[in-house]
Amino acid sequence: xxxxxxxxxxxxxxxxxxxxAKEFAASVNQELKNxxxxxxxxxxxxxxxxxxxxxxxxxxxxxxxxxxxxEEGAYTGEIAPRMxxxxxxxxVIIGHSERRAYFNETDETVNRKVVASLVHGLTPIVCVGEDxxxxxxxxxxxIVEGQTRAALTGATKEQAASLxxxxxxxxxxxxxxxxxxxxxxxxxxxxxxxxxxxxxxxTAGQIRIQYGGSVKPENIGDFMEQPDIDGALVGGGxxxxxxxxGLIHGVK
Ligand code: PGA
Numbered sequence: 001x002x003x004x005x006x007x008x009x010x011x012x013x014x015x016x017x018x019x020x021a022k023e024f025a026a027s028v029n030q031e032l033k034n035x036x037x038x039x040x041x042x043x044x045x046x047x048x049x050x051x052x053x054x055x056x057x058x059x060x061x062x063x064x065x066x067x068x069x070x071e072e073g074a075y076t077g078e079i080a081p082r083m084x085x086x087x088x089x090x091x092v093i094i095g096h097s098e099r100r101a102y103f104n105e106t107d108e109t110v111n112r113k114v115v116a117s118l119v120h121g122l123t124p125i126v127c128v129g130e131d132x133x134x135x136x137x138x139x140x141x142x143i144v145e146g147q148t149r150a151a152l153t154g155a156t157k158e159q160a161a162s163l164x165x166x167x168x169x170x171x172x173x174x175x176x177x178x179x180x181x182x183x184x185x186x187x188x189x190x191x192x193x194x195x196x197x198x199x200x201x202x203t204a205g206q207i208r209i210q211y212g213g214s215v216k217p218e219n220i221g222d223f224m225e226q227p228d229i230d231g232a233l234v235g236g237g238x239x240x241x242x243x244x245x246g247l248i249h250g251v252k
Pocket of ligand 1: 011168173174212
């Protein structure tokens, strides 16, 4: 059995100014600077990435929440991969359900962003997940399978092994109503099987798959106990320093 290092990523969404990001860093650095055994990431708005990289301990990586797939060009308002890497950004969330729902993100643009990020050495955190109607219709496996296959199109085996997938059932995001750990593990096991079908068992054994949706310090332990869940992507529960620290320590 492959050992996969757990990864906890905060997703701040559209929260925090630069001053607030600095304050957050000052509050978590001391506690987390020597933490090992878990990869720690904070995915923040573009406007605070530089200040966050400067003020956070080196033990905590910085991620963005979106990226464009072009090298550069006439794309008003967009941000290219190399603009992120220059700031020391190492991760990027791609295809979050809010971006799919409100900003016309499709399986095709998600895939182009994944490929462009990998080329630039940015690690994608690719989000997949079903909505409530799809779940109730019994389509969960088919939905996450389609999204996973599309996202990984054109990625080599090595690239696929290096990236992170976040399984986030849409009905669990920001609702306080998380999936049960057992249900989340079942879907994540299916995603891992899809990766095995696309590549091989070794790649499936290496790829890290997180759960996301109403994770907090009180329930992180339940998810981490599951064999296929390699960490969490956390929105609301990542905003307060004490809660972020609680999530990290909850990994054990
Ligand atoms: P939540 O958000 O933790 O606030 O439910 C998760 C996410 O959207 O990544």
